[in-house]
Amino acid sequence: xxxxxxxxxEVKKTYKLFIxxxxxxxxxxxxxxxxxxxxxxxxxxxxxxxxxxxxxxTAARAAQSGWAKATAYNRxxxxxxxxxxxxxxxxQFVSEIALTSRITTVKAEALVAEAIDRWVxxxxxSDKLQAVxxxxxxxxxPFFNFSISEPQGVVAIASASSxxxxxxxxxxxxVSGNTTVVLVPGDLAVAAMSFAEVLATSDLxxxxxxxxxxxxxxxxxxxxxxxxIDGFDISGIQKKKQGALKExxxxxxxxxxxxxxxxxxxxxLAFMESKTVWHSVGV
Amino acid sequence: MTFEYAPAPESRAIVNIKLKYGHFINGSFVAGKKHFPTLxxxxxxxxxxxxxxxxxxxxxxxxxxxxxxxxxxxxxxxKERGKYLYRIARILQERxxxxxxxxxxxxxKPIRETRDIDIPLVAAHFFYHAGWADKxxxxxxxxxxxxxxxxxQIIPWNFPLLMLAWKVAPALATxxxxxxxxxxxxxxxxxxxAEVCQQAxxxxxxxxxxxxxxxxxxxxxxxxxxxxxAFTGSTEVGKKIARAIAxxxxxxxxxxxxxxxxxxxxxxxxxxxxxxxxxxxxxNQGHVCCAGSRLILQESIADxxxxxxxxxxxxxxxxxxxxKNTDLGAINSKEQLVKIKELSAIGDAEGAERWSPQCHLSSxxxxxxPTIFTGVTQAHRIAQEEIFGPVLSILTxxxxxxxxxxxxxxxxxxxxxxxxEKGSRIFWAxxxxxAGVIWANTFNKFDPASPxxxxxxxxxxxxxxxxxxxxxxxxxxxxGAK
Numbered sequence: 001x002x003x004x005x006x007x008x009x010e011v012k013k014t015y016k017l018f019i020x021x022x023x024x025x026x027x028x029x030x031x032x033x034x035x036x037x038x039x040x041x042x043x044x045x046x047x048x049x050x051x052x053x054x055x056x057x058t059a060a061r062a063a064q065s066g067w068a069k070a071t072a073y074n075r076x077x078x079x080x081x082x083x084x085x086x087x088x089x090x091x092q093f094v095s096e097i098a099l100t101s102r103i104t105t106v107k108a109e110a111l112v113a114e115a116i117d118r119w120v121x122x123x124x125x126s127d128k129l130q131a132v133x134x135x136x137x138x139x140x141x142p143f144f145n146f147s148i149s150e151p152q153g154v155v156a157i158a159s160a161s162s163x164x165x166x167x168x169x170x171x172x173x174x175v176s177g178n179t180t181v182v183l184v185p186g187d188l189a190v191a192a193m194s195f196a197e198v199l200a201t202s203d204l205x206x207x208x209x210x211x212x213x214x215x216x217x218x219x220x221x222x223x224x225x226x227x228x229i230d231g232f233d234i235s236g237i238q239k240k241k242q243g244a245l246k247e248x249x250x251x252x253x254x255x256x257x258x259x260x261x262x263x264x265x266x267x268x269l270a271f272m273e274s275k276t277v278w279h280s281v282g283v
Numbered sequence: 284m285t286f287e288y289a290p291a292p293e294s295r296a297i298v299n300i301k302l303k304y305g306h307f308i309n310g311s312f313v314a315g316k317k318h319f320p321t322l323x324x325x326x327x328x329x330x331x332x333x334x335x336x337x338x339x340x341x342x343x344x345x346x347x348x349x350x351x352x353x354x355x356x357x358x359x360x361x362k363e364r365g366k367y368l369y370r371i372a373r374i375l376q377e378r379x380x381x382x383x384x385x386x387x388x389x390x391x392k393p394i395r396e397t398r399d400i401d402i403p404l405v406a407a408h409f410f411y412h413a414g415w416a417d418k419x420x421x422x423x424x425x426x427x428x429x430x431x432x433x434x435x436q437i438i439p440w441n442f443p444l445l446m447l448a449w450k451v452a453p454a455l456a457t458x459x460x461x462x463x464x465x466x467x468x469x470x471x472x473x474x475x476x477a478e479v480c481q482q483a484x485x486x487x488x489x490x491x492x493x494x495x496x497x498x499x500x501x502x503x504x505x506x507x508x509x510x511x512x513a514f515t516g517s518t519e520v521g522k523k524i525a526r527a528i529a530x531x532x533x534x535x536x537x538x539x540x541x542x543x544x545x546x547x548x549x550x551x552x553x554x555x556x557x558x559x560x561x562x563x564x565x566x567n568q569g570h571v572c573c574a575g576s577r578l579i580l581q582e583s584i585a586d587x588x589x590x591x592x593x594x595x596x597x598x599x600x601x602x603x604x605x606x607k608n609t610d611l612g613a614i615n616s617k618e619q620l621v622k623i624k625e626l627s628a629i630g631d632a633e634g635a636e637r638w639s640p641q642c643h644l645s646s647x648x649x650x651x652x653p654t655i656f657t658g659v660t661q662a663h664r665i666a667q668e669e670i671f672g673p674v675l676s677i678l679t680x681x682x683x684x685x686x687x688x689x690x691x692x693x694x695x696x697x698x699x700x701x702x703x704e705k706g707s708r709i710f711w712a713x714x715x716x717x718a719g720v721i722w723a724n725t726f727n728k729f730d731p732a733s734p735x736x737x738x739x740x741x742x743x744x745x746x747x748x749x750x751x752x753x754x755x756x757x758x759x760x761x762x763g764a765k
Contacts, residue, residue: 137734139730139732145730147734147750243529243530246529247525250526252739252740253539253740253743266425277713277720278723279723279724280724
């Protein structure tokens with residue numbers, strides 16, 4: 001992608017969206033330009049539309065019950081596989097992030113290393129969440145009563161612009177069995193679509209993670225009011241714009257949360273729902 | 284054969300209702316300006332006059348709660364806070380009969396329920412949460428989780444004192460102070476609870492009670508001095524609250540409506556199931572957000588279950604709520620009775636078949652006979668909307684998957700029931716159901732140790748158990764390996 005001064009003409013990548021395991025262009029035909037600090041052209045990622053968002057939600061909904069039904073061990077292994085693929089392509093991520101985030105290569109290396117480790121950290125939670133968040137409840141009566149946590153369903157993510165924030169948000173949403181539609185702003189589009197290529201080669205079922213690049217200002221309100229989205233991580237939205245999204249999300253009482261980057265099981269649990277079951281005990 | 288029971292009314296001599304009540308602010312009762320009557324829904328007798336809280340009353344209550352939070356309550360150790368809650372639990376037990384009679388008078392629910400269910404659970408909630416107050420580090424919320432400050436709490440009329448307990452006990456145990464608004468039609472037990480706070484010598488301002496209507500509730504929701512909202516009521520109002528606080532830093536827990544599916548498989552123990560169906564929909568006149576208001580019967584046993592259900596319903600005693608033999612009391616208000624009648628008429632109009640046992644309903648007061656609708660389909664409004672009365676919609680299914688699909692096909696997700704003798708089927712069904720509380724071979728069971736709350740449009744968060752504590756605490760420092 002970086003322009004090298006050699007005689008060979010480089011084969012450049014077309015940036016598209018990632019929906020239902022495939023790489024379609026935006027149905028709107030729109031793109032936007034990402035350029036380097038010196039103004040050099042880098043890419044024309046797709047500027048996703050409302051129709052793309054709807055398609056992505058349909059894909060995420062269709063994939064959800066299967067992903068949630070996979071064993072926690074299986075989900076953990078698939079997510080770990082993603083870390084393996086990331087590691088193998090870390091040089092590519094370092095150069096893309098250095099170029100588009102305008103940070104030094106040394107800083108980009110540290111960021112990518114942390115992102116891979118962070119992904120592994122979240123992946124490992126798949127078969128440990130219930131032990132931490134569940135409970136057996138000592139009720140007064142002849143009942144066996146327990147609480148478990150289940151994924152909420154389809155979670156949209158308005159990602160912050162750092163690759164590490166993006167990794168936190170996606171990993172936390174899907175490890176429990178949610179499927180996602182990730183809205184990626186501006187320059188992060190380049191690394192995010194390379195991440196989609198990682199997903200496509202990691203045995204992740206189609207539709208579990210869908211990635212739309214473009215404008216959060218445009219896409220986030222549509223996600224907030226979409227009636228088939230259950231949760232919305234709005235960490236990438238400025239505080240003053242969050243209220244309007246929460247207001248729109250009230251129509252189906254979406255679970256809407258915002259987080260600072262970091263390792264926290266509470267971020268996973270925010271998009272899970274506790275279920276309590278009472279079983280009669282008797283002979 | 285019918286058995287005639289002699290009347291066995293509980294004496295109301297134990298309660299002493301004042302002519303007029305004010306608000307409970309900063310440890311004392313303060314006079315209100317405007318008042319509205321509160322009725323006994325079984326007789327339409329005016330029991331008392333309740334103060335209509337204005338914004339200025341809410342301001343005073345919030346100021347008292349803020350002061351109590353900063354000056355006293357946040358400075359007390361969990362151990363000391365817990366002892367106040369234990370005191371409250373014990374006084375509630377001592378005065379249980381008085382509370383039960385007063386609740387029955389003001390709400391219309393049978394004394395058997397207030398005496399044996401509501402009030403014992405109220406005391407249990409305070410006792411349970413008392414013990415959490417000095418153990419919050421073990422609640423899974425990180426090290427030293429912190430209270431929000433002042434909690435604004437708005438509660439419904441179906442379980443007046445129990446909903447107060449569900450809100451106040453965890454709020455105080457976690458170190459918050461409270462401004463609570465009881466429902467317009469059922470303020471009396473909350474005002475008696477204020478006396479319990481006084482007897483327990485709870486520091487002034489820790490619990491403040493402002494009575495009133497929806498405008499009083501809105502003043503609490505919109506008050507800038509409130510840090511956390513806890514609401515139980517309709518989904519419609521819940522959404523309004525969610526919108527009202529969208530641009531603020533206020534946290535909210537919302538316990539909203541439901542349309543609980545009670546699924547009966549062909550291997551269910553039929554007689555026990557019929558009891559469970561009756562308890563699921565006719566408990567508390569069906570004024571229960573988690574009521575089993577949709578009965579989903581396997582087709583092969585539907586006729587048998589419906590026949591037995593009709594026989595059982597014919598034995599339901601509808602009448603004087605203070606009579607110890609009464610099963611079904613009065614509808615809480617005229618307004619609610621109108622809603623129940625309206626939706627039932629829509630059931631008729633949409634082609635479902637209505638059946639009620641013969642029963643004598645008093646001409647005074649608000650009454651509705653226990654009712655079932657058969658031939659209900661998914662598209663019927665009585666299969667989708669919460670009636671909040673003693674009205675059961677009956678649907679059928681052929682395959683287990685169809686039962687689950689029907690059960691999950693509403694915007695709600697609060698409760699569900701499963702009746703079957705087959706363990707693996709029960710676990711399978713409970714995994715598939717999108718509901719926060721599921722009862723297997725039982726229904727409408729509650730306990731302070733058991734989290735309660737819904738999926739989807741049934742609300743946000745949980746009340747009760749370890750999970751309920753997080754509603755009142757900011758996460759502390761994350762523990763664990765870095």
